[in-house]
Amino acid sequence: MPTFDVTVLARGILIRVGDGDALGFFRLVRVTADDQLSAETKALALVRSEWEASPNARINRGSVPQLRVDSIGILPWWRRWLPARRGYIFFAKEDE
Numbered sequence: 001m002p003t004f005d006v007t008v009l010a011r012g013i014l015i016r017v018g019d020g021d022a023l024g025f026f027r028l029v030r031v032t033a034d035d036q037l038s039a040e041t042k043a044l045a046l047v048r049s050e051w052e053a054s055p056n057a058r059i060n061r062g063s064v065p066q067l068r069v070d071s072i073g074i075l076p077w078w079r080r081w082l083p084a085r086r087g088y089i090f091f092a093k094e095d096e
Contacts, residue, residue, distance in 0.1 A: 001034060002039075003031070004036065004075065005073050006028070006031060006040065006069060007026055008026070009024065009067070010024050010025050010065035011066050012062050013063070015059055015060055015061070022091060023092055025091065027050070031043050036072060039072060044069065047067055
């Protein structure tokens with residue numbers, strides 16, 4: 001079963017980060033799935049679940065993040081042994 005590297009884009013949040021406000025974020029996730037569509041569905045569900053349980057959701061002054069897959073690719077077998085990336089990459093409107 002292939003392992004996919006999925007970049008999920010979220011918009012609609014409003015979180016104070018440093019001297020400005022973050023309006024969205026990227027989250028990179030790895031999922032194992034039979035096909036690309038299943039991988040996208042799993043990745044979106046994973047990011048939604050993680051976000052709802054995170055402290056960021058409690059300090060969010062915007063709406064519930066609107067999620068979409070920004071990019072997806074199958075990982076080569078050897079990259080599966082490297083640790084997955086973690087965390088959120090926040091952006092302001094001008095950073096998009």
